[in-house]
Amino acid sequence: MAKRPIDSRVKLRHIACFLEVARLKSVVKAADALNMSQPAASKTIQELEEIVGVPLFDRSRRNLFLTPSGEVFLRYASTSFTALRQGIDSLGSAQAQEIVKVGALPTVSARILPPSVKRFSDQHLPATTRIITGPNAYLLSLLRMGDVDLVIGRMADPDAMTGLAFEHLYSEKVVFVVRPGHPLLAEPRFELSMIEPYQTLMPTPDSVIRPFVQRLLLAHGVSNVRDEIETVSNAFGRSFTR
Structure with a gap:
């Protein structure tokens, strides 16, 4: 069976707006991030939902959350958007220095990451390492958007890990600490x-x-x-x- 061609009405602006709303769970915040008006962002999402024929966001709560159809669309939209971005970047100068973007939890960036980055730097590769820290959910959203190359964090719920490759690196103990003299x-x-x-x-x-x-x-x-x-x-x- 021949594959159905992509609907020509789907534009890059639809995908970019969808990904930002999915990441920020807010049309207002997404519009601000994309330097567009809130009505324009709302219209863009509405157009996309009309094109694909299903609701992509649940609007019954204060924040916007993806519907099951939206979750499926997110996996493919983020992958395609990342591939396009990487393709554009690859057209730059072959001599341009690569940037390896690593997402890491605050505890990871303080304890585990420094020696690893040091070993990577010692290889004298033509690459710059950029560390982005934040909560686990935020880092995973950056990974799906292609804004980081990898994330060192904690294992999230299975739904949040769908479509992502992961490897167990270490285990942590949960302990309580107090100040000296407590x-x-x-x-x-x-x-x-x-x-x-x-x-x-x-x-x-x-x-x-x-x-x-x-x-x-x-x-x-x-x-x-x-x-x-x-x-x-x-x-x-x-x-x-x-």
Whole structure:
């Protein structure tokens, strides 16, 4: 059976707008990122949905989320957009220095990545390494968009990993730390439930590690923590607990 030709009504602007709305979950933010008006961005998405014949976004909630059809379209749209971008880049000067863009969690960029980048640099290849840090979901969205070449992060839910190749690199322990001289250090028989009266730093709700921490707390009878501060910043956590 012959393949159906691509509908000529689908333009690059449709794909670019769709990818930005999918990444930012907001037409307003996508319009700003693409330097276009919000009505123009909304019209572009509406045109694309009319062309493909199915809704791509769920508009019943505050933020826009992809429908199942939108999830499928995202995989192919991001791949094709990335391939086109790489093709355009390849037409540049053959002598131009390559840029290897690596997405990394803040903890990874501080502990694991430096020696790896050092070994890569020692090979004296004609390439510059660029490190982009952020939450896991944000980094995976950059990977799908082709804005980074690889991501070193945590394993996300299966749905978020669809269409991505991944390899297990390391395992992490979940531990609780306190500042030197903290009253809990004087406890002869420490139990995790003892943290309840104290202010606690917790991973943000959208971080991959948050469910693991919550399960650990619940397993030790901790249902609430006092004065919770949410962050995934390793630097802030170190400074705040000192």
